[in-house]
Amino acid sequence: MQPVLNVEDVRHVEEALTNAGVSLAELMRRAGSAAAQEVERLDDVESVVVLAGLGNNGGDGWVAAERLMSRGMNVMVVTPVEPAAIEANLAHVVAVNAQRAGVPFEVAPPRERLEELLEDADVILDALLGTGFHGEPKAPFDIWIDCVNASGVRVVAVDVPSGLSAQTGHAPGACIMADVTVTMLSLKPGLLSDEGRDVTGAIVVAPLAEQTEGLVLEADPVAWRVEVEDYIEVTMPPLSAVDKYSRGTVLVVGGSTRYPGAAILAAKAAARAGAGYVTLAVPEPVAAIAQMHLVEIPVVGMPYDPHTGTFAADAREELIKLAKRSGAVVAGPGMMVNASTMSVVAGLLQCGVPLVLDADALNCLTELTAGRLDSFPELLRRSSPLVLTPHRRELGRLVGMADNPPESLAESLEAARRIVWAEGGNEVCVVAKGTATACVGVDIALLPKPGPASLATAGSGDVLAGIMGASLSRGAERFGGENLPLMCALACEVHGYAAAIAAERMGTRGVMALDVANATGLATDALEEQASFVEEDYEL
16 A cells, blocks of 8 residues: 655655755755656657756756756756746755756747757656645746647656646646656645546656655555555455355345436446345335346335335335345435435444445435534444445535535545544445545545546446445455455445446447446456455465
């Protein structure tokens, strides 16, 4: 796993390194050298243009330029002012030193001249705006960024692509489209989410000092990016001595006459994800429709309200009986929100069965708690796992932020922690969905590899809920609550991998949620193979 630090915490690590004897000047030298090294690793590089800003990020660029020149490359630094006019102390010193060493530079060239320089370059090193930047780039940087993106030349960004907020992942103005980003000390949330996913390219972390790893851990990472080999802890062994019940039993509770498809998708996904026996419980009028689409899955019609087409109040006890006979329950897809469905959700929360609450079940929770779930920890306090799967708007409604829901990964992490920390136990995990999904437990937040844009289609969240249910039905007791975020992260990666497989078959814009569900089994096999599962590593 790789730690992720908020930008403010990265500054604290820098301060701690200076206290440990690594000066800021030395850190700049090492950062510039790390950036230069990534340029050197690229193929067929003879000419490099370095775009150097006015702060420490620009200082890193001047250091890199001097090193690249010493390696025999043709280097040109483009700077908005003369080296002697740079006001930031460290950047001023390294820029003047680079000038004395003979590094060529041009000051504020007109657009036509900059375009000529970039046209002749093999690589552009972006050292304009660093991790402290937010907002929109101003002249001349906005013009320079446009020229870089139009050039088609390979780009290596220093710490963060210029124009991108390293904290939020937003880029409201011009932003560098990098091929490689060399980020210093640790990953930052904005590199992994929102626009950051499209502009960073491959991310390389440069630790800069031997002490960095320990200091990053002391800074309490806001999250951890999961590597595929980490999932070996929660991968089930491929045993042959199984039956349909030991492979996991899942009950899906959802659907309405208005939204029958959501529950169908969740049930099919649970089956495709490996659950041996899936049951779908829907309002009675939906049962025949669902059964037509689910030949292999029993569909149980429940008492319904003819006025709303949803579960009736007296469906609650029947659903609780079904739930208690299941290995895990998925509730919410297509259920709608009214007094009866809120009663159903409250009843399922009282069952001692692993539970996934998605979609309208989350909206029912919002109504039950007046939009302050974090003030009602008793609702979440239970002995078996509970997984909540809100997207950002649902998450905002759960914690009193309906009018200003989380807009970034960092804000989603903060909102999700309000829920899990209110309850305080490790049996609750909030899967905060977004361009980067976070699986947040009381002790750790994990960032699985995000899926492709083809997941942005109606019903894909219902598919993820089904996959989550299948995972819980097989592993909740085996692995315990401390591994619940890791199990959820694996389900998210299966979901994303399935979407990638579906995109190969249907095209990136042609994927529908059912395509993702149908590719889930192939995705699970592929991920288990990547994790290099070895059966004897586990106690069976």
